[in-house]
Amino acid sequence: MDGDALTRLRTDFVKSPAARRGAILSSIGAAVTCAFLVLLLYLFVDLLVWRGEIPHYGELTAAQKKEFATEWAEHSDADRNAAVARLNWADPLRVKRLTAKSDEELKPLARSQAEEHLFADEWDARWHAGVYLTLRERVHQAAADAYLPPSGSERADKAEGSDPDAKPQFGLLSLVVRERNRWTAPLLGRVAAWAGWTWKPGATGSANVTYLTGLFVLALGLAAVRGVLVNALTYLSAAVTLEAVTKVRRAVYFHTYRLGTLTMQAVGTAEAARLLTERVEEVGDALHARLTGAVRYPLTAALLLVVILLVNFWLALSFLALASLVWLVGGQVAAHFRREGRFGERQAAAALALLKESMALFRLVKCFQMERFNQARVERQLNESARANWRKMRGSTLASPLLGSVVLVAGVALLYLAARGVLAGGFTVAGLAVLAVALVALGAPVAGLFDYAAKQKRGREAADAIFEFLDRRGEAAEAADAEFLPALTTRIEFRQVTLDDPATGKRLLESVTFAVPVHASAAIVGPDPAEKHALMYLVPRFLDPTSGEIRIEDKNIRWVTHESLRAQVAVVMLDDLTFTDTVANNIGVGNPEHSLPQIIEAAKLAHAHQFIEKLPFGYETLIGPTGHTLTLGQRFRVALARALLRDPSVLVIEEPTGPVDEDTLALLDDTLARISAGRTILFLAQRLSTLRNVNRVFVLKGGRIEASGTHDELWKDSDTYRGLQLTADATATEYPALKDTE
Structure with missing residues (x-):
């Protein structure tokens, strides 16, 4: 099929633009809140580890001290002077030493050789001044004042009397200072x-x-907002999906009627039923996965990767390298073992089939005294089965553990790299905790992406099957200028009618020509049920002939309205006798114009009223697979009552082919005798009594009308007709309706 069938299905059946936009926005919101929650976790763990304290200069590593010395030298003289002024030192020479760029500038300022040993201690004061400048630049003046309050303020007075080794707790400012040189x-x-x-x-x-x-x-x-967003996403996606699935099912349902009766008989209702259930469910899963995962999973994965990169760039790259290694090595090796398992499963099945065959040969083995030969065969088959099962078990059991081992090794390696980073001071415990959480959280969107891809693949295959079905050309469409068909007053006529099976192309009817006068009865008999059914389906125009025409009231039924034609023609076929519903709805077909008294009168005419009254709830009794079970004769009489309720001028009736008791047959004969007056009836006859009573019998063989006449005429002149009756005699015990054949 050209193009993506799933995209076409979304275009044709998925509407609800507001709900779709809401689902997309909810996906974005859920992904963003997930990333923010991980970031909050980082801030929380950092607060627990550092307790909001800004470290002293002595707590810095050698690399950090060297980095700060460079920072201090890069500050302008005015900034250094302003920061040192906050320390409130009175000694001008010491102030001058503090504002120096480096130790080299301090040496000429030393008043004695002993004072050079004090230079190192003064870096702690510079560190406080540097922190002040960092907070002023990165945050604002109020944050800097909170750290080093101006002289004369209340906080400055309190700070003078406090322990110089105490570290005030400034919350987020601690992290700002420690990550001042990171991006x-x-x-x-x-x-x-x-x-x-x-x-x-x-x-x-x-x-x-x-x-x-x-x-x-x-x-x-954030957790509450994310919960609301995820619930909204699920609800909106379900609403859009259910609407689309319902539309697809409706389209498949209606198209089954446009395809024509023969097409559905050839392919069977199983295809349409599978489309309505399995295929539509697969499409629904694909649509739901697209709404819930197409934006949410990639965005969540991308944001979590950004968080990982924010925590530690090089460790994040190491993780990506290890993840690639897991996929390339572990995934491919696991896939190899899964293939081995599937191959072993096929071999085991073949070996088991041979074993079953050998077990079934016990008569042959005993008759020809081939016990030793067969025992050797069985031993060889058992060995082959054991090898195949070992291959199957090895493949199926090693795939997952192997992949898990590779993942575990990669995780341990990543943990080792992270621990080295923590020990070297380039990585914090908070960063390690958040990295671990982010990596675990990354598993859900990655797994969701794989699941999304699998569902999209199945959805595309299902959409292909659905559109292949929906794109089939329907038959027997109504003409735009169709005429109204009045009640039958003359005859039904077939003129050179030829019909090919729409599904297989097989020729069912070939140049069939005959006529049935008004108020007459005719029976169609023949060895091929498909040909007989095809002929009957042409009358209510369930399908159109390949060539030729069917005329009623001298009007080609191709050019009359479906409504007027089917108002005149009622069909009673064994495939569609009843459906799961109440007896009243089975007869009245849910038409509110048919009152209960009318339904009862039709049931009485069909000799169905008596047994209906004995049902648990009378006419309100549910019948069918999930309700009360009726016999074949009872179901046939219900269907006959349904047809009679419409009071048609033409009846198409297929007589029961299974065993029917004699009392029911007598009731059917009485019903048919009473309803035949004033109606034209076409029978697919199964009983000799019907063949004797109809005005004319048509023998259909090889798609042609081979012979026609009364029962007696055909018994004398038609070998095909006699053969059909003799066959009926031979099966009289199975079908007692034919036991009175001459």
Whole structure:
């Protein structure tokens, strides 16, 4: 099929633009909130590890001290002077030493050789000044003032009397300082500048309680929002999917009627039933997966990867390399073992079939005394079966453990690299925890993407099958200028009618020509049921002939309306006697114009009223596979009552072919005798009594009318007709309706 059938199906059947947009927005929101929750986890773990404390200079590693020395030298003289002024040192010479760019500038300022040993201690003061400048640049002046309050302020007075080794708790500012040279610093600075509650000291002088409470409330809010978004996504996706699935099922249902009766007989209703159930469900799964996963899973995976990169870029690259290794090595090896398992399963099935054959040969073995030969064969087959089963078990059992082992090795390697990073000081414990959580969380969207791809593949195959069915040309369409057909007053006439089976191309009818006068009865007999059914289906125009025409009231039924034609023609066929519903609905076909008294009168005419009254709920009794079971004769009389309720001028009746009791046959004969007056009846006759009573019998063989006449005439002149009756005699015990054949 040209193009993507699933895309065509979405275009033709998936509407609800508002719901689709809502599902997309919900997908985006769910992915974004997931990423934000992981980021909040990072802030939370960092707060627990560092407790919002800004480290002292002595706690820095050698690399960090060297990095800070470079930063200090890069600050302007004005910035260094302003920062050192916040330290409130009175000694001008010491102030001058503090504002120096490096140790080399400090040496000429030493008043004695002993004072050179004090230079190293003064780097701690520079560190405080540097932190002040960092907070002023990254956040704003208020954050810097919170760390080093101006001289004369209340907080400055409190700081003078405090323990110099104490580290105040500033919440998020601790992270801002420690990551000041990372590319995440501008983002953290903006967050701190916008959300003052993340670092402003409380009544106790600590910002941690407020910061922790804020993180908790924010996490609760994000979790609640994400829950609402996921539920909205599920609801909207289900609504759109169910609407589309219902439309597809409706299209398949109506198209079965447009295809024509012979087509459905040839391919069977199983195809349409499978389309309505399995195929439509697969399409529904694909549509639902697209709405819920096409945006959500890739976006969630991308955002989580961004979070991983934010935590540690090089470790994230290591993870991607290991993930690629897992897929290339583990995935391919596991796929190899799965193929081995499937091959072994086929071999085991073949070996088991041979064993079953050998077990069934016991008569032959005993008769020809081939016990030793057969025992050797069985031993060889048992060995082959054992080898095949071992191959099957090895493939099926090793695939998953092997893949799991490769994943475990990759995880241990990644953990080792992360631990090395933590020990080297280039990676934090908080970063390690968040990296682990992000990697675990990444599994769900990645698995969802694989599931999405599998469902899309099955959906495309199902959509191909559905459109292949829907694109089949329907038959017996009504003409735009069709005429109204009045009640039959003359005859039904077949003129050179030829019909090919629409499904197989087999020729069913060949130049069939005959006529049935009004108020007459005729029977069609023949060895091929398909030919007889095809002939009957032409009368109500369930399908059109390949060539030739059927005329009623001298009107070609091709050019009359379906409604007027089928108002005059009622059909009673064994394939469609009853359906699962109440008896009243089976007779009245749910038409509100048919009152219960009318339904009862039709049932009485068909000799069905008596047994209906004995049912548990009378005419309201549910019949069918899930209700009360009726016999073949009872179902036939219900169908006959349905046809009589319409009071048609033409009746097409297929007599029961199975065993029917004599009392029922007598009732049917009485009914047919009473309804034949004033009607034209075409029988697919099964009983000799019917063949004797009709005005004319037509023998259909090889798609042609081979002979016609009364029963007596055909018994004398038609070998085919006599053969059919003799066959009926031979099966009289199975079909007692034919036991009175002469």
